[in-house]
Amino acid sequence: MPTHLTVRGLVIRETAYGEADKIIDLLTEQGIRTVRARSARKPGAKYAALTQLFAYGEYCLRQSGERFFLDSAVSLNLYFGLRSDLEALALASYFSELIRRTATDQPQPQLLRLFCYALHHLSEHDRPPMMVKAVFELRLLTELGLMPDMLCCKNCGEFLPARVLFRIEQADFVCADCSGAALPEDIEGTASVLQAVRHVIFSEYDRLFQFRLKNEALPQFAEYTEHFLLHQLGGTFHTLKFYRELTSGGKHSL
Numbered sequence: 001m002p003t004h005l006t007v008r009g010l011v012i013r014e015t016a017y018g019e020a021d022k023i024i025d026l027l028t029e030q031g032i033r034t035v036r037a038r039s040a041r042k043p044g045a046k047y048a049a050l051t052q053l054f055a056y057g058e059y060c061l062r063q064s065g066e067r068f069f070l071d072s073a074v075s076l077n078l079y080f081g082l083r084s085d086l087e088a089l090a091l092a093s094y095f096s097e098l099i100r101r102t103a104t105d106q107p108q109p110q111l112l113r114l115f116c117y118a119l120h121h122l123s124e125h126d127r128p129p130m131m132v133k134a135v136f137e138l139r140l141l142t143e144l145g146l147m148p149d150m151l152c153c154k155n156c157g158e159f160l161p162a163r164v165l166f167r168i169e170q171a172d173f174v175c176a177d178c179s180g181a182a183l184p185e186d187i188e189g190t191a192s193v194l195q196a197v198r199h200v201i202f203s204e205y206d207r208l209f210q211f212r213l214k215n216e217a218l219p220q221f222a223e224y225t226e227h228f229l230l231h232q233l234g235g236t237f238h239t240l241k242f243y244r245e246l247t248s249g250g251k252h253s254l
């Protein structure tokens with residue numbers, strides 16, 4: 001007997017299947033569900049928009065054995081602002097690769113929440129993309145239990161030094177003045193970068209993106225989160241390479 005369930009989900013991958021079907025990976029609060037959407041590629045298909053990449057909706061699924069089929073869906077947010085902005089789309093694809101690398105089929109409701117908040121800001125263009133990327137990387141690690149120890153300087157116990165050395169290998173920080181020998185991968189930053197890192201680790205979701213970094217502090221923050229994430233997760237991310245190529249050549253739009 002097939003069973004029915006309704007889930008909130010975000011499409012994080014879509015693949016053409018057969019004549020006119022689609023297979024979509026839905027990130028739900030219960031983990032990733034792979035769903036077959038029959039006839040979703042037919043011209044004028046009812047659920048064409050809701051089965052496209054980065055659509056967020058409420059999906060009614062039919063489960064038959066290990067398989068899920070799409071019965072119906074209601075839109076919650078299609079993030080239209082993403083779809084004409086190549087840099088935003090490249091970042092969303094990178095987030096998707098990160099999630100597919102780290103999510104399981106176990107309940108991880110915060111991953112869906114984080115992804116939706118990040119897509120909202122990319123779509124609305126109300127935060128610098130570099131900031132959205134950095135917040136996503138650091139908060140993802142936090143949700144996975146891989147966050148750095150940002151309590152105080154590991155040498156002298158100082159809570160908020162003016163200049164900070166973020167240590168990648170040790171996953172902590174020391175004052176730039178009492179650091180001794182820095183490793184090449186370690187990253188220097190100001191006190192405001194340290195405050196931003198603490199904010200992203202500890203903040204409630206509704207305040208997660210509510211901060212500003214001025215001048216050189218934002219690139220320092222972004223450099224730190226990317227280095228730390230790559231160190232923690234290992235491997236390479238093709239979507240990150242694409243994003244770097246895209247942004248090194250200046251701003252693009254479709």
Ligand SMILES: [Zn+2]
Binds near residue numbers: 157
């Ligand atoms: Zn110190």
